[in-house]
Amino acid sequence: MKRFISVIIVFIALAFIYAPIVFLFIYSFTPEKVMGIWGGFSLEAYGNLFSVKVLREMIVNTVVLAVLAAALSTVLGTLGAIGIYYNKKWLGKFTKSASQIPVINAEIVTAISLMLVFAFISMGRSYGALLIGHIVLCTPFVVLSVLPKLKQLDPSLYEAALDLGATPAYALFKVVIPEILPGIFAGFMLAITLSLDDFMVTTYTRPSGFDTISTYVYAAIKKPRNAYLVELRALSSLIFIILVAVVCFMNFKSSSKIKKEQIIRKKKI
Amino acid sequence: MTSEKTKKRLFSFSRKQLCIPYAVFLILFVIFPLLLIIYYAFTAKDGSFTFSNFVWFFTNPTPIKNLFSSMLMGLIITALCLFIGYPVAYVLSRLKSHRRTILLLLFIMPMWINFVLRAMAMKELLSFVGIFGKHDYLSVVIGMxxxxxxxxxxxxxxxxxxxxxxLEEAAADLGASKAKVFTSVTLPLSAAGIASGITMVFLPSMTCYVISKTYSNGKIAIIGDLIELWFGSGGNWHYGSVIALVLLVIMFLCTLLTGGFSGQGNARETVL
Structure with a gap:
């Protein structure tokens, strides 16, 4: 009975989460704009994603911005995390607390505060402003993913490297960075997803005429009449297919790793 | 010996200074922007100090009404998410490990689809079912x-x-009923998760106007809409800043209540 209820709960929740995605997937293969009307099978929408200029541009814009913002945030955040971890004085504490502000603040407040600053330094709405805005959003999460790895790090490793004659910079790159690399990588991935997902900061800092997926889709749902609705269905289906492929691949990799380990263990026994 | 000492001083010096670039960045683009909001909230259009923006906010019925209806919206969304999310999280956490990883991935994966695209998906489904356009409030609640x-x-x-x-087993062994074990062991021990879940949902659901606007054809306005209005063309940044300041205070109270400054159990972190 208990098991039955558990299955029902998980099933209903999954149905709720996946119904819109599946529905969108099905109706991305027909040219009809109105959902629920089947106008014959066609892959036109998928082709249009890459051949229609506006659509291609907003996809490329989103991806380029995400990679740039994530790369810069990862450098800034990794250095910041190392500094925060080893600096127990006010500077470290200050950086750590200030870094939490964009995490807990309402995104719209972060967005308009940035807009005010860029107006103040007369940078206005520009690509630079947009990029800085995304770095503000992403870096705290890089710090949050690197800090736990620093805590796990054996402090004597770094000191040993110095005692053996390494310069601090050399020891940092050869001892500390390799050890915290999984955290840095996780931070980078997290930064990419955050940047891809952002709507508010992009809206208030982007140059005019510049669209990311978020701002483009928002405008499309507000005025659906002359929007590329079917193409957007295709886009979200495509993103989901890529996600499933990546997750399957990672799972396959980790499960084959586990299997290998099991085989090795059995051999040892 | 002396050279080693200087070396040691040098390394402690360099490592600790590594947070300087980030600290400067935070001052420029996080602290200073917030100070600008405060500056705008307390000044008039000619730059003179004034309380009139606050008087406008607290004596006009529109912004106050909007604030309360947004808070109500936030409460409804947070409560619904908690009531649906807790049983799901509970069931997931009690599964066998390999099944758990797969199911957890199934719950996480949609988070990686762009959130506006997800909003579009639900909106199209709601209009297909016939809820969208007829029941605005219900549409917004489902979407959020x-x-x-x-x-x-x-x-x-x-x-x-x-x-x-x-701990649960011990409570059960000592004679507590299943309900008692849940209310006096499981629930209190998961308080940290509940708190961070609430902070993750409450503030966005009362400020992010993407869903409320598109799911109600602009008929339901939350506090985010007001900010958008006052910071849009022909707006008044001073009025807008007062609203932003009110939201900052709410955020501060939320983090005080839930102890959110630790950043523990953050949903974004758990994803990876």
Whole structure:
């Protein structure tokens, strides 16, 4: 009975989460704009994603911005995390607390505060402003993913490297960075997803005429009449297919790793 | 010996200074922007000091009404997410490990689809079912719960999975009924997850106007809409800043209540 209820709960929740995605997937293969009307099978929408200029541009814009913002945030955040971890004085504490502000603040407040600053330094709405805005959003999460790895790090490793004659910079790159690399990588991935997902900061800092997926889709749902609705269905289906492929691949990799380990263990026994 | 000492001083010097670039960046683009909001909230258009923006906010019925209806919206969404998310997180945390990883991935994956695209998906489904356009409030509530539910499930799941199960067993062995075990052991021990889930859902659901605007054809306005209005063309940044300041105070109170400054159990972190 208990098991039955558990299955029902998980099933209903999954149905709720996946119904819109599946529905969108099905109706991305027909040219009809109105959902629920089947106008014959066609892959036109998928082709249009890459051949229609506006659509291609907003996809490329989103991806380029995400990679740039994530790369810069990862450098800034990794250095910041190392500094925060080893600096127990006010500077470290200050950086750590200030870094939490964009995490807990309402995104719209972060967005308009940035807009005010860029107006103040007369940078206005520009690509630079947009990029800085995304770095503000992403870096705290890089710090949050690197800090736990620093805590796990054996402090004597770094000191040993110095005692053996390494310069601090050399020891940092050869001892500390390799050890915290999984955290840095996780931070980078997290930064990419955050940047891809952002709507508010992009809206208030982007140059005019510049669209990311978020701002483009928002405008499309507000005025659906002359929007590329079917193409957007295709886009979200495509993103989901890529996600499933990546997750399957990672799972396959980790499960084959586990299997290998099991085989090795059995051999040892 | 002396050279070693200088070397040691040098290394402690350099490592600790590594947070300087980030600290400067935070001052320029996080602290200073917030100070600008405060500056705008307390000044008039000619730059002179004034309380009139606050007088406008607290004596006009529109912004106050909007603030309360947004808070109500936030409460409804948060409560629904908690009531749906807790059982799901609980069931997930009690599964066998290989099944758990797959199911957890199934719950996490939609979070990686762009949130506006997800909003579009639910909106199209709602208009197909016939709810969209007829029941505005219901549409907005369903849309928001749909978008924010994963942010509630994940922190709850992380605290529930980390919880020491032997405490529940001990309570049961000592004669507590199943309901009693849940209310006096499981629930209090998952308080941290509940708190971070609430902070992840409450503030966004009362400020992010993407769903409320598109799901109600602009008929339901939350506090985010007011900010958008006053910072849009022909707006008044001073009025807008007062609203932003009010939201900052609410955020501060939320973090005080939930102890959010620790950043523990954050949903975004749990994703990876």
């Amino acid at each position: 719960v749909y978008d924010y539910l994963p942010f509630m499930i994940l922190p709850l799941y992380t605290t529930l999975i980390k919880m020491d199960k032997s």
